[in-house]
Amino acid sequence: MSSLTMRPCGDFRTSYKQDNTIFETKTIRFVALAAIAVLCFAPLFLDGYFLTLCIQISYLGIAALGLNILVGYTGQISLGHGAFFGFGAFASAWLNNSFNIPVFLSIPLAGFMTMGIGMMFGVPAARIKGLYLAIATLASQFIIEDFFARADWFSGGSSGASAEPLTLFGFAFDTDQSFYYVALFALITMFVWACNLMRSRDGRAFVAIRDHYLSAEIMGIKLNKYRLLSFGISSFYAGIAGALYAHYLGYVSAEGFTIFLSIQFLAMIIIGGMGSIKGTLMGVIFMVFLPEVLSSGVGVMKMTDWGNIPLVVDGLAYIKEMAIGLVIIGFLIFEPEGLAHRWAQIKNYWKFYPFSY
């Protein structure tokens, strides 16, 4: 079917190979490659503000993808993803500052360290599920947060840690323009890896556990092993993302990795669509742009004479937080399957146009 340019309406796959392809049609593959090519030239025509947002989308996207593997594909719940993200950030800075490990090595190493921590907290988690798991990960969020504030040798305590910019063969990625390529490269690598993971035996095991864990166990899938593995992979993603964040900002402080960040990651995958790789990216873009749109909206309102209400202008920070809460509630009530589902519906509408129903 990879020779087709358009997808027929209906599922006509006849072999595993067809079932396993990443790009279902030539068109989709062409569009994806073209999008990557366009993104490669983005720094030429985007100004600094949008470039910052793009970098933000990249590292948040990697972390959110990790969470989606855990929540959306394996059906586990984690309220501690923000802490793992922070752990990756501190770990990379610590490896670089204390042991002089070059940054391009310390980022993946930080990912593996976070994976270790994630699996450590995942051990009790492998035995419990649902609500109990949510509360256990909530506890780990607070414990890790407390560790950041206390462990001076690791995180610099309350004063935070500084992180060197990434250098490769003497070239320092210390501007937005250059770091953009690092972030883009990491984003694409991690997304392709996730796509491939989901096509593999392990990925199918995750989905089987999510859909019906008892049946999965009967079929010979080791629940504990795969739950733990899923925790590990998700923390690895969080660690890589956190490390990128640290070396992008150049400074890590413990205040940023609260439960609110964990909730924001969960919000991203709920808005985007749980169990959808494409949806993860949509959700992240939505959540990154939401506060920006709100601030520029209030900025415009401030110019006009009817909209210059001090209550709104001063309360912008609270309005942003409230908007996040509202968006979570709204999506869960009106579109529980997220933007990915909505996108599929829009596509279907046009595919069957004018005979859609």
Next chain:
Amino acid sequence: MNFELLLQLIVNGVIVGLLYGVIGMCFVLVYKSTKIVNFAQGEFLLIGAWVCWALLIYLELPFLVSFILSLMFMAAFGILLQMVVLRPMIGEPIISVIMITIGLSIFFQSLMKWIFGVSPQSFPQIFDQQSINILGLNIEMAYLMSTIIALVIMAAFYVFFTYSKHGLAMRATAFDQQVAQSLGISVKNVFAMSWAIAATVSATAGIVLGMVNGVSDSLSVMGIKVFPAVILGGLDSIIGAIVGGVVIGVLENVAEFFDSQYLHIGNMYDIAPFYVLLIILWFKPYGLFGTKDIERI
């Protein structure tokens, strides 16, 4: 070892623990009857306390009137919340239910910050005497009142669920929804009622805590502190919530004591309950009194 201080801390722990128990009871009540995990429990405390404070300060009503008015407001609020937001969530996967209450919690927390600001506000003085001496221990008046209120609420819960028609209906619904419905119990009303009770009782706890420590954002932390208590006691046991609450209350004070005297790690008061929580989940996930969820194929 400073026994005087330790004893004082343990007494404080029991007093605070009883309040944890009350909040935990509300949590368990909602969980048992509607199968919804309420992460917005802390916001009930916060909203209740702020409303009561606003009635006292801005409208200058007497304390008892504003107390009762804010409880009535909270009952309506709980019912409305259940109808608008939580009813569509029936039958959804647990992650959606958890996230929707988290969303509510974020929304109301920032709404309260927006309306009332971030700085803590204290209630006007209600008692003439600040603290009272019982058996050589110094106990604040507000704490004494909170203990009495907590015990009264617990007794009221007991009477309500053992003797009243509505209480029995709620127990029946928690036991088996379909059977309860076929016996003519309105499950809808039971759901609304349990949210109303949870909101009012939590608001009472919020007002009491607000009188002791001042009303501020930190009240909503209580909603998270309640998790160690209910997990220790077992998620679906009301007795367990009380026992768990007292144990956690004592534990955090004792941890604080040993930390300040010997260990000097710092911040043990806030973090010790969560270590306990992880350990309980590891060894006894269904808590002391919770029903074990047995799965057979």
